[in-house]
Amino acid sequence: MKILVCLTKAPDTTTKIAFTDNDTKLNEAGVQWIINPYDEWYALVRALELKEAGTATDVHLITVGKTDAEPVIRKALALGGDEAVRIDADSNDSFYIASQIADYVRSNAYDLIMTGKESIDYNNASIGAMVAELLDLPYISHVSKLEIAGGLVTVNREIEGGEETNTCNLPLVISCQKGMAEARIPNMRGIMAARTKPLKVLPASAVDMLTEIVSYDTPAAKQGVKMIDADQMDELVRLLHEEAKVI
Amino acid sequence: MVLVFAEQNNGTFKKATFEAVNYAAKVAQQSGTEVCALVLGEATDVAVLGNYGAAKVVHIADARLNNLEARAYAKAIAIVATQQDAQVLVFSNNNTAKAIAPRVAARLKAGLVAGAIAIPDTANGFVVKKSVFSGKAFAYVKINSAIKVISIIPNSIGVVKSEGSSAVSVQQIDFTDHDFAVKFVSVNKVQGIVPLGEAELVVSGGRGLKGPENWGILENLAGSIGATLACSRPVADSHWRPHHEHVGQTGGTIRPDLYIAVGISGAIQHLAGVNSSKTIVVINKDAEAPFFKSADYGVLGDAFEIVPKLTAAFLKYKAAQHA
Ligand SMILES: Cc1cc2nc3c(=O)[nH]c(=O)nc-3n(C[C@H](O)[C@H](O)[C@H](O)COP(=O)(O)OP(=O)(O)OC[C@H]3O[C@@H](n4cnc5c(N)ncnc54)[C@H](O)[C@@H]3O)c2cc1C
Ligand SMILES: Nc1ncnc2c1ncn2[C@@H]1O[C@H](COP(=O)(O)O)[C@@H](O)[C@H]1O
Numbered sequence: 001m002k003i004l005v006c007l008t009k010a011p012d013t014t015t016k017i018a019f020t021d022n023d024t025k026l027n028e029a030g031v032q033w034i035i036n037p038y039d040e041w042y043a044l045v046r047a048l049e050l051k052e053a054g055t056a057t058d059v060h061l062i063t064v065g066k067t068d069a070e071p072v073i074r075k076a077l078a079l080g081g082d083e084a085v086r087i088d089a090d091s092n093d094s095f096y097i098a099s100q101i102a103d104y105v106r107s108n109a110y111d112l113i114m115t116g117k118e119s120i121d122y123n124n125a126s127i128g129a130m131v132a133e134l135l136d137l138p139y140i141s142h143v144s145k146l147e148i149a150g151g152l153v154t155v156n157r158e159i160e161g162g163e164e165t166n167t168c169n170l171p172l173v174i175s176c177q178k179g180m181a182e183a184r185i186p187n188m189r190g191i192m193a194a195r196t197k198p199l200k201v202l203p204a205s206a207v208d209m210l211t212e213i214v215s216y217d218t219p220a221a222k223q224g225v226k227m228i229d230a231d232q233m234d235e236l237v238r239l240l241h242e243e244a245k246v247i
Numbered sequence: 248m249v250l251v252f253a254e255q256n257n258g259t260f261k262k263a264t265f266e267a268v269n270y271a272a273k274v275a276q277q278s279g280t281e282v283c284a285l286v287l288g289e290a291t292d293v294a295v296l297g298n299y300g301a302a303k304v305v306h307i308a309d310a311r312l313n314n315l316e317a318r319a320y321a322k323a324i325a326i327v328a329t330q331q332d333a334q335v336l337v338f339s340n341n342n343t344a345k346a347i348a349p350r351v352a353a354r355l356k357a358g359l360v361a362g363a364i365a366i367p368d369t370a371n372g373f374v375v376k377k378s379v380f381s382g383k384a385f386a387y388v389k390i391n392s393a394i395k396v397i398s399i400i401p402n403s404i405g406v407v408k409s410e411g412s413s414a415v416s417v418q419q420i421d422f423t424d425h426d427f428a429v430k431f432v433s434v435n436k437v438q439g440i441v442p443l444g445e446a447e448l449v450v451s452g453g454r455g456l457k458g459p460e461n462w463g464i465l466e467n468l469a470g471s472i473g474a475t476l477a478c479s480r481p482v483a484d485s486h487w488r489p490h491h492e493h494v495g496q497t498g499g500t501i502r503p504d505l506y507i508a509v510g511i512s513g514a515i516q517h518l519a520g521v522n523s524s525k526t527i528v529v530i531n532k533d534a535e536a537p538f539f540k541s542a543d544y545g546v547l548g549d550a551f552e553i554v555p556k557l558t559a560a561f562l563k564y565k566a567a568q569h570a
Contacts, residue, residue: 013496013516013519014515017383017384019384037496041497094349094352094359094361095352095353095356095359098349118345120380120381120496122379123362123379123380123381123500124349124361125349126345126349126361127349128349129317129321129345129346129347129348129349130349130350130353132318132350133321133351133354137318138428139317139350139429141345142346144490154432158342158491159342159343159434160256160444161437161442161491162436162437162491163434164431164435165434165435166430166432167429167430168430169428172428178497208356208392209391210357210358210390210391211358211359211360211388211390211391212389213386214374214388214389216384216387217384218383218385219383219384219522222540222541223543225529225540225542225543226545227544227545227547229546230546230547230552230553230556231556233546233553233556233557234563234564236544236546236560237557237560237561239544240528241564244525244526244543244544246448246505247472247564
């Protein structure tokens with residue numbers, strides 16, 4: 001069974017987000033790039049566990065990005081991915097990215113395609129569903145538990161206000177979230193091995209970008225906190241009602 | 248036509264669905280067209296969607312659609328979108344929509360904005376404001392395709408009920424077994440409370456509460472105003488509270504009207520999930536707790552003393568309102 005894990009780079013959460021070029025571009029100076037946490041901690045680690053358990057034979061990685069995505073892909077290889085491909089393109093459009101991944105899978109068959117539940121930069125939560133649609137595969141999102149036995153996949157997935165158990169045969173696309181696995185740290189041997197693991201770079205296919213980001217802005221700063229004395233809870237309630245108008 | 252996916256749960260509609268219909272009505276008004284609401288699965292009283300701006304309702308009352316199957320849902324929605332000549336499709340951005348809106352978009356080769364928080368600006372193209380970087384910024388996204396898909400974050404525009412009515416047509420889709428590859432086995436739903444993603448009022452607890460046995464005071468506080476409970480990550484990781492209550496970078500992202508944080512320090516990874524809340528109240532015994540910087544109202548002191556007082560004040564307020 002072959003698994004493809006979709007990875008993207010994302011700014012570390014502690015990064016201060018700022019924009020340049022008249023607020024049309026993310027200011028990348030000082031941005032610390034990490035592997036999108038859902039892709040790393042859940043999708044990738046669970047895929048590696050399945051390989052260690054003998055359920056999966058190969059764990060391949062794919063990212064759609066420019067050279068600045070390579071350090072995170074190398075880290076994913078250091079964690080234990082077998083080989084990686086980078087589709088050389090830069091885009092914010094989900095349809096464009098998903099089309100690149102789908103095109104790659106059309107000529108390289110996989111049984112299970114795993115994504116994170118969302119990227120922590122654009123929070124689209126879209127790539128997995130689009131890849132599934134483009135390949136006419138079933139899709140299960142927000143998976144928090146994944147078991148595979150005899151080609152049958154059993155998952156728990158988070159739904160509005162609870163959890164559902166589903167089954168499905170391979171091939172399948174899933175998006176992964178908390179619960180699925182525990183984060184790992186790459187060890188020295190993994191880091192050394194990653195240097196010689198294959199990282200193919202492929203050109204992007206010609207696909208239309210259906211959306212574009214025209215500008216950014218940031219939320220208005222909070223006015224500053226109003227401190228209320230612990231003995232004035234009636235006053236707090238009055239403010240919530242009359243000033244904030246939330247109750 | 249603007250097509251809105253009107254999600255039903257056990258036959259009825261949630262507030263977020265009405266909000267999506269409202270949103271669709273505003274989009275339709277911009278371009279002088281009407282709203283068609285689409286209901287999948289068995290449901291009663293689908294005509295109620297007329298009260299929120301749907302001129303017509305298409306109901307695919309197929310029992311196989313009572314549970315979410317992303318491929319089958321996407322197929323049905325895309326077919327109806329084409330039949331209705333939909334230029335814009337609207338979803339409410341919850342877990343259901345996240346599984347299907349991108350599928351529908353890919354199927355129709357339509358540009359998608361997931362996580363919209365405002366009505367599109369059509370002055371110069373079709374530009375939709377969405378939340379990015381986990382609430383730290385907004386992006387204005389232009390959709391260039393002929394068909395457009397928007398999925399709005401619940402609680403973005405609110406709900407307005409009107410006198411309108413809608414014509415209901417019941418329809419069928421030619422499904423095959425292939426469309427239902429994902430099989431439903433069982434469900435475990437939290438009963439009787441508003442799901443966190445939709446809650447307007449949220450009471451959240453952190454490690455400052457010391458242990459699960461102390462959650463009673465938070466339950467009372469939440470109960471006094473009908474709020475939903477949330478928690479910080481260490482609280483869920485220590486199994487003091489169920490995982491679905493965990494908010495933050497690795498948990499849920501919410502934007503309630505009111506977020507009351509009790510004994511939570513306000514780490515950046517926690518704020519990532521809650522900083523879009525309209526009003527934030529922080530109760531913490533440490534004046535240096537970073538959360539105070541992101542709060543609208545703060546109460547400095549011991550949660551075990553303050554929370555019961557706040558609960559009493561809420562109950563007094565509620566009683567006065569009903570009097
Ligand atoms: C990659 C990554 C992802 C993460 N994702 C998340 C996430 O999704 N969500 C999340 O919440 N965290 C997340 N974290 C963890 C985060 O950094 C913090 O460690 C966590 O939010 C702290 O939880 P806490 O505020 O409950 O606990 P603490 O930091 O221990 O804070 C407890 C607070 O309670 C106060 N307190 C103590 N006693 C009382 C009392 N009697 N009355 C009033 N106040 C009291 C203290 O002053 C303190 O401010 C993540 C961390 C990393 C590295
Ligand atoms: N550029 C990319 N290359 C490869 N995978 C991606 C890319 N962007 C997103 N993904 C995957 O799709 C998931 C959802 O991302 P998004 O739809 O952008 O929120 C991520 O968690 C990744 O697994």
